[in-house]
Amino acid sequence: MSTHFEERSGVILCRTSWGSWYQTMEEVFIEVNVPHGTSGKEVRCNLGSKHIELHVKGQEIFKGKLFGTTVSDEGTWTLEDKCLIRIVLMKTNREAGNCWASLLEGQYCADAWVQDQMQRKLTLERFHRENPGFDFSGAEISGNFAGGGPDFSNLQK
Template identity: 55%
Template sequence: MANFDEKSEIIPCNTPWGKWLQTVEDVFVEVLVPEGTKCKEISINIQTKTIKVVVSGKELFSGDLYKAVHADEAVWTLEDKKLIRICLPKVHSTAGNCWKSLLKSQYEADPSTFDQMEQKLTLEKFQNENPGFDFSGASITGNYHDGGPKLG
């Protein structure tokens, strides 16, 4: 699992319990929990199309994921007894697979945040397809839906 801080400028979507963010290949979830929380107090159930996060008997969130994930490859960690990090590998890892929300009908990115997410995933796709080029300072303009600009 990549260190989230190493991913340059990933666009987060804030939630009442933390935030979620994504790359072409993964969705990352960061859940703030009370300081001193222990692993045995955490129950995280990840299925291909659903997730449920419970801490100290209190459900923080649950529901149908926006799209399918490889549940058997998903991992979570508790850091400093106050932050849960969850990595959900996407089943379809293409720039066109930009999630609009973490769960169906919940935790949706606002239009501006979603546009930034799509642009970042498009740049990441270009970088993956062209490893000899540096796209770190690049910016893209246009209408980004389904992983690329729409040309008129």
């Protein structure tokens, strides 16, 4: 379900020196630009529930403790067109309030504007899931959206 919402509403990228990362309620996506012609044998990627490590051609791209926890056996990486590594991590906490502020603890942090936009996006994704008949892809929200936005679950329909 998150893929369809993402396709209609776009993504909020956090740019880094090696590429970018972004998130949905369920997943964290990492895109790493590598030299053209890179082969899969030249990539070493270790994905754990709390740690990640990526080396390309013997050089460390990043290594450290993830901002949040992931389901380690559901993480994947692919090498696309011999120039882009795409890593997909499945979050263990899949609530709109679980908006990662950085990819790794203290590294690759979203600036204040990007963090605000990421949280708004996850809140709209939550509203979309709670109201499947409505299209929130172009919606704008204001007010209290931090922590996943207001809780309407106890309202009568």
